Amino acid sequence: MFVQSAATIRKNSRPPGVDSTVSDTLLIAGCPQLVGSRMTYAQDEEIYGDGEEAEFVYKVVAGAVRTYKLLSDGRRQIGAFHLPGDIFGFESNSTHRLSAEAISDTTVLVFSRRALECLATHSIEIARALWALAARSLDHAEDHMLLLGRKTAAERVAAFLLEMDERMQSTGAIRLPMTRRDIGDYLGLTLETVSRALSHLKAEGTLELPTARQITVQRRSKLRTLGSEDAFPRALSCC
């Protein structure tokens, strides 16, 4: 598995040496010692596989990534979409717990996990930033469990649109990189159900669909009442 990771890393760099440049000194956690190697992946190309050695950490520069788990019969659960600026693939264990694929042609910065951990050993701020990173993933997972376990199809789709709108800072004009199947596998639905929910929202006038991948939100309030019920803090209602 170690070998496979190493192969993956080299596969897509046109010259055999990775084009690591100081120019894209985009740093994880604002730490100047760590410069990532730029890598590109074609649409649907695997970035890493479930069970592989977690040798690298990734930061999306352009494109989009899905991380997912599979059952043996092909059922898939996408745990998260990773958009430009997002860091993914950072594990506490030595191996990846999900697989990662490029949704569209994607550019990432690749960092050595070992180097990161080493830095964290010397800097409390880095250690804390990494731990905050894991915690953010956990927060998202907890919200998503509520969605998967307890929300209706309409609520899931509305929540998805709100999430994407916010994360892409596309104020109302969402440009989706993923297919309906991807969305379904993220929301625990079939692609048909996702499509129907979108059509319904369109018919209601809540949104417009200039193209299938382009969604403009007309009435955000309507989406909010459906999807954005992010767990009502008990504290607010009782004190």
Add this chain to the structure above:
Amino acid sequence: MFVQSAATIRKNSRPPGVDSTVSDTLLIAGCPQLVGSRMTYAQDEEIYGDGEEAEFVYKVVAGAVRTYKLLSDGRRQIGAFHLPGDIFGFESNSTHRLSAEAISDTTVLVFSRRALECLATHSIEIARALWALAARSLDHAEDHMLLLGRKTAAERVAAFLLEMDERMQSTGAIRLPMTRRDIGDYLGLTLETVSRALSHLKAEGTLELPTARQITVQRRSKLRTLGSEDAFPRALSCC
């Protein structure tokens, strides 16, 4: 909210002062500086609420705890059950993202989050242990998303039984602290569906139900084929 947390801490200790003893020097992450205060909660008592200040971290000594999120109409998703030995309530943010309640009468050790973080600042090992803690929660959440999004009722119940059997090291003789409703809210099902699934497994001879809360596994292999499909590593099938 700060006030509420402080009140909670004092509420259940029969003498006004908490009985913090050196005797139960059960330490988080094996660190002798930190001694927790022993606290008890009655069945169904709230330990903390969603949105409250995350002032304390908890370790279960006896009993069981559920952490969950609610929708405004009462739908509930239990994110995890916490059994003796488990640590919960540790957040990266300043506030709790879920609520916590005692499932049965429960004893916990309470630690100051601030003290823990302070320790982590001075000790890399502690910092790493805390981050491993968060990562374990994340792993569980990722597995659980697959269950909630993609598994059938029978598969969910089988997976639940296997999880409990393993975590309680009750080799085949599971003593459940939680109700069918709790199980349902954990698995994204109704209590009736959980009950039916259990009855079905009983009729098959896969398990016995001496009482509703006591389950003895007769054929673990049967449960495994149903539930324990914990995401097939792509790596195993392709290299």
Add this chain to the structure above:
DNA sequence: CGTTAATTTGACGGGAATCAAGGGGAGTGG
């Protein structure tokens, strides 16, 4: 022993999955 909550079981209905065509857009090649 009575009261209440938890669980089981049955009957039924509905929401989403499945099965199945039918469009529509983007890219390709003529």
Add this chain to the structure above:
DNA sequence: CCACTCCCCTTGATTCCCGTCAAATTAACG
């Protein structure tokens, strides 16, 4: 520029798993 193709998406028809509603049974507890 247009025809062709492929894939994605939409929409319809039908199925079915699980949720809902309801009642009976069992367990828990004072």
